[in-house]
Amino acid sequence: MHQLPATLNAVDGGNRRDDGGWNDPRRTARERATQHSAGPHHVRGEAAPLVAAGRQTIAADPAITLDYFEIVDPETLEAMTVITKPALAAVAVFIGNTRLIDNALLEP
Numbered sequence: 001m002h003q004l005p006a007t008l009n010a011v012d013g014g015n016r017r018d019d020g021g022w023n024d025p026r027r028t029a030r031e032r033a034t035q036h037s038a039g040p041h042h043v044r045g046e047a048a049p050l051v052a053a054g055r056q057t058i059a060a061d062p063a064i065t066l067d068y069f070e071i072v073d074p075e076t077l078e079a080m081t082v083i084t085k086p087a088l089a090a091v092a093v094f095i096g097n098t099r100l101i102d103n104a105l106l107e108p
Contacts, residue, residue, distance in 0.1 A: 041089075044108040047071035047080050050089070058093060067092035067099065071106065083108055 043050065054069040071080050074088040087106040092099060 065094040
C-alpha cells in the first residue's frame, strides 16, 4: 500500500513528523496545496473519513480556500460513500485569485 500524501492522510491535522514538510513555514501555500505522491493510492472503506481529513488539512492553512474535496467515481463523477472499486479524490482550491485543481486515483 502507498502512503497517502499529507493532503489525504492528515487525520491528525497534518502535524506528523513524516508529513513530508507539510507544515514547514518556509513552504508556500501553492507548494502545500499541490503536494502529492505517485499513485494510485490504495484505500478501502468509507469515503467520509478521507474527505473529512482532506478538508481539515486544507482548512488549516489560511492561505488556501477550499472549493471542493470529494471522492468520486472516475467515470461518472458521482460522489462515492464507500470505496470498493477505483475512485478519484478530486480537489480544487483557491490561493488568492488562482484556482488549482488536482486529483488522485484511489484503488481498493
